[in-house]
Amino acid sequence: MSYFKHHAFICCNQRDGGENCCNNFGADTLHKYAKERIAELGLKGKGGIRFNKAGCLGRCDEGPVLVVYPEEVWYTFVDKADIDEIIKEHLIGGRVVERLRI
Numbered sequence: 001m002s003y004f005k006h007h008a009f010i011c012c013n014q015r016d017g018g019e020n021c022c023n024n025f026g027a028d029t030l031h032k033y034a035k036e037r038i039a040e041l042g043l044k045g046k047g048g049i050r051f052n053k054a055g056c057l058g059r060c061d062e063g064p065v066l067v068v069y070p071e072e073v074w075y076t077f078v079d080k081a082d083i084d085e086i087i088k089e090h091l092i093g094g095r096v097v098e099r100l101r102i
């Protein structure tokens with residue numbers, strides 16, 4: 001039994017010199033937003049949902065990216081609405097959001 005029901009990692013990697021990276025698309029800001037939403041929804045802690053920052057996850061050209069465990073489902077996202085949909089549909093509802101899946 002895992003400690004969290006879902007553990008999601010958002011790549012917040014920032015590269016210098018204009019190289020492609022997830023934080024060029026606001027990943028850090030959206031990570032903060034995701035954490036706030038989980039807290040607001042009362043889903044923090046053991047048995048709940050955790051969003052962690054990650055360094056480069058190796059899929060830079062598809063970014064920004066996040067991965068959800070234990071299912072090992074990868075998503076891309078562009079805004080708060082996408083994060084809300086991943087939280088509502090997948091992390092709460094158990095339904096993979098196919099339109100954002102990579």
Ligand code: FES
Pocket residue numbers: 011012013014020021022023055056057058059060063064065
């Ligand atoms: S910079 Fe995000 S996956 Fe590499």
